[in-house]
Amino acid sequence: MRSYDSLSDHDFELLIADLLGAEDDVVYEAFARGADQGVDLRRLTSTGLDIIQCKHMLKSTYPQLKSAAAAEAKRLAALSLSTWQYRFVTSQSLTPRRKSDLAKILSPWISRDDQVLGADDLEGLLNRHPEVERAHIKLWLASAAQLDERLHAATWARSRQLHTEINAWLPRYVENQSFWEARKRLRAERVLVISGPPGIGKTTLARMLLADAAVDGYKPIEVSTDIDEAFEIVNDHDARAFYYDDFLGSTFLQDRLAKNEDKRLASFMRRCSSSANNLLVLTTREHILQQAVSWYEELELAGLPIRRFLLELSAYTRFDRARIFYNHIWHSKEATDTVRRALLDDDAYLTIIDHPNYNPRLIEYITGLTGPGLDAESRVDYLAFALGVLDNPDRIWERAFTQQLDEHGRALLIAVAITGTPIVVDDARCAFESLLAFRGDAPSQHDFRSALRVLDDSFLRSSEQSEETFIAVVNPSVEDFVANWLARNPDVAMAAINSAVFFEQLMWLYGRLKSAEKVRALVRTALLNGVQRCFESKNPAWGDVRWSGSTRKHKWREPTRYEDRLVFVHSLLSTEGGIALSSWFEEKLDATASGWRNHVRDPSRPVKLINALRQAGYPVSLHVIEAARDGLAKANYTYAWSELAKLRTMTPEAFPSHINQKLVASCEECINGQLIDPTDIEDEDELYSIRQSAEAMGAWNPGLKDLYARAADSIHERAEEADEPDDNEPDRNSPSMSPAAEHAAITALFARLEESLSQDG
Numbered sequence: 001m002r003s004y005d006s007l008s009d010h011d012f013e014l015l016i017a018d019l020l021g022a023e024d025d026v027v028y029e030a031f032a033r034g035a036d037q038g039v040d041l042r043r044l045t046s047t048g049l050d051i052i053q054c055k056h057m058l059k060s061t062y063p064q065l066k067s068a069a070a071a072e073a074k075r076l077a078a079l080s081l082s083t084w085q086y087r088f089v090t091s092q093s094l095t096p097r098r099k100s101d102l103a104k105i106l107s108p109w110i111s112r113d114d115q116v117l118g119a120d121d122l123e124g125l126l127n128r129h130p131e132v133e134r135a136h137i138k139l140w141l142a143s144a145a146q147l148d149e150r151l152h153a154a155t156w157a158r159s160r161q162l163h164t165e166i167n168a169w170l171p172r173y174v175e176n177q178s179f180w181e182a183r184k185r186l187r188a189e190r191v192l193v194i195s196g197p198p199g200i201g202k203t204t205l206a207r208m209l210l211a212d213a214a215v216d217g218y219k220p221i222e223v224s225t226d227i228d229e230a231f232e233i234v235n236d237h238d239a240r241a242f243y244y245d246d247f248l249g250s251t252f253l254q255d256r257l258a259k260n261e262d263k264r265l266a267s268f269m270r271r272c273s274s275s276a277n278n279l280l281v282l283t284t285r286e287h288i289l290q291q292a293v294s295w296y297e298e299l300e301l302a303g304l305p306i307r308r309f310l311l312e313l314s315a316y317t318r319f320d321r322a323r324i325f326y327n328h329i330w331h332s333k334e335a336t337d338t339v340r341r342a343l344l345d346d347d348a349y350l351t352i353i354d355h356p357n358y359n360p361r362l363i364e365y366i367t368g369l370t371g372p373g374l375d376a377e378s379r380v381d382y383l384a385f386a387l388g389v390l391d392n393p394d395r396i397w398e399r400a401f402t403q404q405l406d407e408h409g410r411a412l413l414i415a416v417a418i419t420g421t422p423i424v425v426d427d428a429r430c431a432f433e434s435l436l437a438f439r440g441d442a443p444s445q446h447d448f449r450s451a452l453r454v455l456d457d458s459f460l461r462s463s464e465q466s467e468e469t470f471i472a473v474v475n476p477s478v479e480d481f482v483a484n485w486l487a488r489n490p491d492v493a494m495a496a497i498n499s500a501v502f503f504e505q506l507m508w509l510y511g512r513l514k515s516a517e518k519v520r521a522l523v524r525t526a527l528l529n530g531v532q533r534c535f536e537s538k539n540p541a542w543g544d545v546r547w548s549g550s551t552r553k554h555k556w557r558e559p560t561r562y563e564d565r566l567v568f569v570h571s572l573l574s575t576e577g578g579i580a581l582s583s584w585f586e587e588k589l590d591a592t593a594s595g596w597r598n599h600v601r602d603p604s605r606p607v608k609l610i611n612a613l614r615q616a617g618y619p620v621s622l623h624v625i626e627a628a629r630d631g632l633a634k635a636n637y638t639y640a641w642s643e644l645a646k647l648r649t650m651t652p653e654a655f656p657s658h659i660n661q662k663l664v665a666s667c668e669e670c671i672n673g674q675l676i677d678p679t680d681i682e683d684e685d686e687l688y689s690i691r692q693s694a695e696a697m698g699a700w701n702p703g704l705k706d707l708y709a710r711a712a713d714s715i716h717e718r719a720e721e722a723d724e725p726d727d728n729e730p731d732r733n734s735p736s737m738s739p740a741a742e743h744a745a746i747t748a749l750f751a752r753l754e755e756s757l758s759q760d761g
Contacts, residue, residue, distance in 0.1 A: 004091040006142040006171040008330045012056035015136050016089050017041050022129040049084040056091045065092055069105045076109050087115045094118030137175050141211050166211055171331045174323040178315045190272045190279055195286040196311035199361030202283040209281050213241035225543040227265045241279040248284045271685050321353050322746040325363055334368025340753045342382040349750050355390045365396055372400040372458040397481040408451040411435045413459050417482040418496055420508040421541040422472035431501050438499035466555035487516035497526040503534040503565050531569050562592040563605035567612050574616055593624040596631035603632055603643040625654040633663055638693045641667050645696035667699040675707035678714050
């Protein structure tokens with residue numbers, strides 16, 4: 001039996017209009033109604049009106065449905081209509097006896113039991129008209145067994161969390177033309193970059209596309225750290241939909257893509273574009289996307305701006321905005337009768353729908369569905385509260401932060417937010433205790449648990465993954481708020497810097513506070529001390545990994561990336577001074593270089609570090625460059641050879657003739673082995689990168705050309721054998737309305753709130 005729990009009463013009526021319209025091959029229109037009318041859908045026929053009354057009363061009992069039917073009978077008696085056909089439709093399951101009871105209550109307008117339709121009747125109609133269910137995306141996703149099966153599959157570690165999130169926001173989602181346009185482009189182009197301002201609904205749209213793809217047979221895969229996670233599991237045989245949220249980050253764009261991720265990301269985009277089995281959805285803020293395209297030629301060559309789907313407020317019609325607000329109010333337990341009456345007085349809901357700062361994230365907040373909820377004061381003067389948030393969106397969290405959180409709650413929120421990544425409970429506790437200890441407080445284990453309990457599902461969100469509990473801010477606006485709060489409160493900012501336990505916290509703080517005049521001078525000295533204290537700290541970020549022989553993804557702590565930390569420290573020294581750190585910096589650089597001789601985890605990082613230091617005028621010693629050279633040569637795979645060629649171009653003094661000849665010979669041997677057995681080469685794009693690496697090293701020769709051609713044929717044959725997923729394209733176009741018709745539709749929509757108040761007494 002299908003579930004209608006994700007539908008509001010208005011969603012249910014639109015479904016019934018389409019469903020009975022398909023069954024009868026006619027078109028029904030929604031009728032502008034209020035609390036004194038008994039008509040939801042109608043059409044005019046040659047013999048009179050055909051009227052349908054819809055009753056979608058979530059979690060209601062049968063006696064309540066009977067009472068509602070009796071109320072409808074009174075309304076019908078007041079309507080002077082001579083000839084008509086009347087049907088009563090409910091989402092409740094009805095036995096034959098209950099149908100007869102309802103028919104008697106609604107007599108003489110209903111003369112036959114089959115004019116009363118319950119959930120079982122709707123089940124049969126939906127089975128006969130699957131195109132209607134497919135066009136109503138909320139019902140389709142909520143009822144699709146395939147979605148539940150896909151999201152519980154062991155191949156995706158975060159499936160349970162996604163399932164929880166979908167169940168939470170699907171009822172509030174409003175299907176609009178943006179979804180269908182984005183879906184059409186994604187299925188045609190295979191890659192879609194959703195960009196737009198904060199809070200506009202990018203993540204929601206991306207997850208809807210991901211869930212929709214899962215129902216069509218794609219395995220959903222979330223990329224949480226960088227695109228290497230996708231490269232590890234992509235192939236051309238299984239249908240997979242990859243989702244990379246906020247892929248350029250909210251700050252530190254240059255650091256986010258500094259490890260050649262621009263090239264690997266561009267390569268992955270090209271791979272998905274040419275594959276019948278892979279989809280890629282990415283989200284980012286629009287201004288950061290524009291910076292990325294201007295900074296990184298690879299992203300522009302990959303068509304990043306062309307693949308952009310810009311989501312703006314203008315994408316939502318006035319009626320879309322009204323439906324979004326209505327759905328949030330309808331599903332919110334926080335929206336009491338007092339709140340609803342405040343919205344109905346003088347059509348006050350229009351001031352929210354038409355507010356210039358309207359966006360879905362703020363609507364979530366003012367309806368109590370995210371954040372700390374609505375307190376008694378907010379409910380008493382709800383309109384003032386809601387308009388206050390919309391007038392000052394940057395202060396969305398401030399009232400709850402200052403008035404509803406104690407000192408421990410604020411400390412835990414700051415400790416988690418400045419880390420800039422989801423962190424495990426033990427790391428959160430460590431950061432929390434360090435911040436309070438700096439202030440002279442000694443919290444107990446109970447204090448941490450109590451603070452977390454208050455913040456969970458308001459400012460923070462916890463999730464279980466790979467037997468670890470992770471804590472993160474509930475959405476990016478919380479980080480924005482914490483940054484602004486610290487910029488206005490120097491004492492708190494200094495405490496955060498001086499108590500930092502992770503180096504990445506210092507990087508976050510510098511990036512967010514370096515332009516804040518009120519705290520910049522104070523931050524400078526504290527950071528120079530902090531980088532020495534935290535340089536050896538573990539990395540608080542966790543990534544996904546698959547153990548050998550396992551299909552499941554597991555969480556593991558990301559390694560400490562000393563190269564990135566040294567780049568940051570040198571940048572800090574160059575801009576903020578700090579000559580006293582020179583000997584310390586040299587010591588850490590030498591220690592990092594010594595590690596390269598044993599193992600280079602990421603070939604791009606030594607090259608990036610040496611390049612950044614040389615461009616800044618730092619005299620990198622020859623033994624540091626030689627350590628990078630030897631470590632890259634020992635890695636002995638395509639990407640390492642490519643980075644080694646860059647290092648040779650950058651520092652030819654470290655590549656004397658006899659050493660260069662040995663390196664070229666080793667590269668040629670490695671490439672030859674890959675081409676003889678191309679089993680591990682996933683696609684033509686990867687094959688071409690192998691050739692590029694050989695050419696860059698000077699190891700490409702005529703003897704490799706035949707091997708290259710045979711490898712290309714083998715990869716092409718594999719691609720042709722791959723099964724293709726179902727990419728059906730439902731026909732769904734949002735009808736356009738005149739301003740007058742749109743206003744009438746909004747008025748009719750919110751009249752339902754008045755009706756619900758009258759039913760509740």
